Amino acid sequence: MGDRAGHTPITAVQHAFRLMEAVAAHAGGAPANELARGAGLPPDTALEVLRALTRDGYLRRLDDGSFVLGDVPHGDHAAQGLAGLARPALAALRDDLSAAAYLTFYEEGEIRIAEIVDGPQTPRVDLWVGFQDAGHATALGKCVLREMDEEARGEYLSRHTLADLTPRTITHREELIRQLESLPAPVMMDREEYDLGTVCIAVPVYRGGTLGSLGVSFRADRMYRTSQVRAHLLESADRVTRDLTFGS
Structure with missing residues (x-):
């Protein structure tokens, strides 16, 4: 699903939800390229959205570069x-x-x-x-x-x-x-x-x-x-x- 329609508000929200679902499926975290595949997004689009979600606290990037949901980064x-x-x-x-x-x-x-x-x-x-x-x-x-x-x-x-x-x-x-x-x-x-x-x-x-x-x-x-x-x-x-x- 490599379209870059991409930057409309509705499509951006859809990308965010798909990536959040992909992250939720990997309790221990997953790297950006794996999450992009799981969400069906081009890697550069996925990385842009992942960074935005991380800045806003919805996701968290671990020391190894993988992403987890923002409220359970280390289980504490x-x-x-x-x-x-x-x-x-x-x-x-x-x-x-x-x-x-x-x-x-x-x-x-x-x-x-x-x-x-x-x-x-x-x-x-x-x-x-x-x-x-x-x-x-x-x-x-x-x-x-x-x-x-x-x-x-x-x-x-x-x-x-x-x-x-x-x-x-x-x-x-x-x-x-x-x-x-x-x-x-x-x-x-x-x-x-x-x-x-x-x-x-x-x-x-x-x-x-x-x-x-x-x-x-x-x-x-x-x-x-x-x-x-x-x-x-x-x-x-x-x-x-x-x-x-x-x-x-």
């Missing part, structure tokens, strides 16, 4: 509801900085993405490597690692290989720890360590006793804005921590 409805409390702050951060915004938490021994708020002009980083395998290469992950005590950090690093994702990735444990301990708190940065051409800046947040991080990603040629980004991140982190603490 309560945790997702709490993460949803932070969405307005993340949306404001995205709009203020013209950058995709991310929220993570350290749960069950892994650093996991809880929320991403992006948009057509502020695309998220392509999560080409599952996030739980890339904590050492992202500002979000390194921010969490720096806030851990020495025992918890050592336990985490003993279970995770420091994979070489770009020529800039830190792949030696001692070097990573030196960086974590030497940079001024609380802001953490990665400079094209996860994705060439992309910079990420993050600060810590908390959901009760659960440690997490809040960050944004942007093109490396916008590095000149880092002081402005830091100020907005710190303000937003305070808001997110309050929302998650008192809104729960």
Whole structure:
């Protein structure tokens, strides 16, 4: 069904419903190309609609690139509801900085993405490597690692290989720890360590006793804005921590 009639409102709604039905048929998630086949749509049309549904919260894109229904991303409805409390702050951060915004938490021994708020002009980083395998290469992950005590950090690093994702990735444990301990708190940065051409800046947040991080990603040629980004991140982190603490 490869017509591009496509952009009429009724047809767009039909595409959305067909893709939602295809996603619902895969409880564990499915990639865009599989969902396109299930919905009988061209891959580019399906991807456009999937992105729109994800931006609006109807769907959620997992670390491996697959899509699931927005209300059951990890089987933890309560945790997702709490993460949803932070969405307005993340949306404001995205709009203020013209950058995709991310929220993570350290749960069950892994650093996991809880929320991403992006948009057509502020695309998220392509999560080409599952996030739980890339904590050492992202500002979000390194921010969490720096806030851990020495025992918890050592336990985490003993279970995770420091994979070489770009020529800039830190792949030696001692070097990573030196960086974590030497940079001024609380802001953490990665400079094209996860994705060439992309910079990420993050600060810590908390959901009760659960440690997490809040960050944004942007093109490396916008590095000149880092002081402005830091100020907005710190303000937003305070808001997110309050929302998650008192809104729960």
